[in-house]
Amino acid sequence: MPNRLLHGGMRRVTKAITLLTFLACPLHAALIAxxxxxxxxxxVELQHATAPKAVANFMTLAQGTRSRVNPIxxxxxxxPLYVGEKFxxxxxxxxxKFAQTGSGTGTPAGQSGFTFQDxxxxxxxxxxxxxSSANAGPNTNNGQIFFTGNLTIPSYDDVHSIIGLIPDAASRTVIDAIINAGDNGSTITGITFERTDPAxxxxxxxxxxxxxVVRPFGKLEVTPGVSAIWKFDAPITxxxxFRAFRSNLPNGTWAExxxxxxxxxxxSHPQVASATQATIETEPGVQGFYQLTVARHSGAIGPTTLVDRTVAFAFGGGTLSYAFDATGKSxxxxxxxxxxxxxxxxxxTVNPSDGTSLAPYSLGAHNINFVADTVNGSPRYYWVKVGCDSISETVISGHHSTQTFGIFGWQPFVKGTCTVTR
Structure with a gap:
């Protein structure tokens, strides 16, 4: 805490200096980080009116008032996530121009074990x-964040949720310095929050x-050389x-x-999926230690499978549609x-072996991610990332960001609204 001022004149001078500083660097938002x-x-003027989930996620992870998965x-x-994290x-x-942080690992690979919608x-x-919130596609926000510098970047609009704005000159100078310092050139040392009005x-x-994110209740059943199975006390829905990490030693290196x-x-909406157990390993070793978590996503509408579903979106005045067959993978x-x-x-959606480093097929709480190999098509590869936003009896409505692969690697193709139908 600052030292208590004992002299009234000093107090008035300090208040005047504080007022002048505030006027020079005005903060307009009522919630400030x-x-x-x-x-x-x-x-940072936090935009809690337009991005309440993104702001709340940043605040709770920064303060340690909500649980997450330690990615290590x-x-x-x-x-608390961010203190000690490098950009x-x-x-x-x-x-x-940007600087990214909040992975929990010091690399792009880390994440907090959950996702939330854009x-x-x-x-x-x-x-x-x-x-802004960093992500791996629509509706995959987690703990990673980034500052942008002195550029307008329209390609980030409707791709990354904006957590807050930085209008004052002194703060912008710091962001410029962070960006100019390069990878791992600066570190977050603390985050505090200030509320200035009733809203x-x-x-x-x-x-x-x-x-x-919580530890699951249940029991572990191990059949040596055959399987390690976690049986939930109550079915998960x-x-x-569910995620599992393993180590050979209690204080050793953990791997997912x-x-x-x-x-x-x-x-098929409104049917609810359910599971009473999860297979952790087949043919487990003689000794092993597990860290188990479950992340619960309220209102999740991502599908369990793409079997007999069609993903469609507008392109070039027409419509592109991916009609999946009974395998859910082609x-x-x-x-x-x-x-x-x-x-x-x-x-x-089987990844090719030609060195293109394609992303894996995955389905999440509010998202779909797949790479379509059209074999004889031109372009051959489409990377489709879908955010699931709302649902009816037969249709999931959402937004997508789709890329194609060529001689310059992955390039933007088209983004916009999309549907997933049965």
């Missing part, structure tokens, strides 16, 4: 100096419907994602068991133009 770094403090050990934790990724060129608004855009005081970051991950999505791609006949080609 003060992000201290090794290069200075950034004052796989354990559920309420340790591990920066970019500073004519098109992009929040976009035309009134708040990436016109320079924002704090800010009324905002409850713990009541925004965000996912929760739609919106729950990817095959143990279990994501329960919707079946099907027929159809382009139907505004006029004239349609064209079709088969596709599969």
């Amino acid at each position: 003060h992000v201290q770094t090794t290069l200075g403090t950034v004052h 050990t796989g354990a559920a934790t309420t340790d 591990f990724r920066t970019l500073n060129n004519a098109a992009y 929040e976009f608004t035309p009134s708040v855009r990436h016109t320079g100096y924002t704090l 800010a005081n009324a905002f409850n970051e713990l009541a925004q419907g965000l996912p929760e 739609t919106g729950t994602i 068991l990817e095959d143990a991950s279990l994501q329960l999505g919707i079946l 099907g027929i791609l159809t382009y139907t133009p505004a006029s004239g006949g349609s064209s079709t080609s088969s596709f599969t």
